[in-house]
Amino acid sequence: MADGRDYSHDGPTEKCGVVGVSLADRNAARPLYYSLYALQHRGQESAGIVTHDGFQQHSHVDMGLVGDVFDEDDLDQLNGPAGIGHVRYPTAGGVNNCCAQPFSVSFKSGALGLAHNGNLVNADELRDELESLGHAFTSSGDTEVIAHDLARNLLEEDLVRAVKRTMERIHGSYSLTIMHDDMVLGVRDPQGNRPLCIGKVDDGYVVASESAAIDTLDGELVRDVRPGELVLLEKGGTGFDSYQLVEPDNTAHCFFEHVYFARPDSIIDDNLVYEVRRNLGRKLWEESGIDTDVVMPVPDSGRAFASGYAEAANEDEEADGVEFAEGLMKNRYVGRTFIMPTQDERERAVRLKLNPIKSTVEGKTVTIIDDSIVRGTTSNQLVDLLRDAGAEEVHMRIGAPAIVAPCYMGIDMASREELIAAGQSTEDVRDVIGADSLSYLSIDAIADVLGQSRADLCLGCVTGEYPYDIDGEPTDRDVERPTVGERTLADD
């Protein structure tokens, strides 16, 4: 089936990026637009901005890349110094216009806009309950569920209490930017699964999925939004208020943000992503280094890992020393618009996207470094490419543990059946991809480099045990899904 996805890199796909801005007295549209450009890697299916000028909400949301969705006129019409923005690559809710975000709607309780990164585990239960109370939904996504629940709570409560009550009812992963009339909020789920940070610009404040968006605005990172925290940007861009609405026992940060999704120049939970990846590469050498003539990254995802790995190899007095080479050239014009109708053609995508520089591999033993193996199609093709180019041996080292289970928190990992490592040993996987040797990084190495205990990380896709209460799946902690039942406002 032609599905328009990029099969030329066999990696997981991030779902969304969010941003919110409150400024003194200039329109927020352009800063939001630049921020979304900086977050484009987090979602390429749709983009949107919602602003508020103090009287009314303005919205422009459409399918496509940021650069295609907005033109000068669109930005000029997005009036107001406060706004939120979103880029999306959907799972829950499907690929269509009605699920593009920010979701915006006017309720009795005011104009509401919501941009969501993550995935709720109990969205269906909440939707059923809200529908039974007369709420009509226009999309199948979980963001609208949050919006309706919040709107309902706002009929009775002030903004902060209403958000708290919604947080007590939703279960799963969420980093949100919310706009209630011209107030901009940032909310991070109690496990801090997805990133969200606060930044300061000359004339205001920003909340964004990644600090790279703040850098793009010439701003300064203030800090991460804490798990369970609501950050309320003051009108006029004068500051922000913090409300710790839920005190978590443990966090469940997605370690894959550091390994793969986030930009290397972003700082997440106090760690520069580029440095994390280099240090994971160093660990990879410590745990499973092998003497070969050349070490090369799979571009671009393996680059920082490979440089750390090669550096550690060359510092190791017991090793012979390696050459670090960029031996695989990437065709940057093969993007996600490249449609692969058949499996056969998907496999060809690797040859379209990557080409080895023969002189760097011919007659040599080669180690290639990547961040992850999902389906294994790319890895298999890469090994073939390098052998065809004359490599004598091809060894593969992976900067993350084997992915053995799907993600329910908003990452498109593939199903269990599609995951090459699900139910297979490392030796089985090595055999399938045809490498001379294959090693993954250990979970302990990830925790060590991130400076976190395993209990504070989400490791669902590499252990099969999740930090949330997911139907039919084991959990690695004491979590309970909130009971959602018939309710009326009188019950609240």
Ligand code: SF4
């Ligand atoms: S299951 Fe994996 S990809 Fe999904 S949130 Fe957890 S660590 Fe991240």
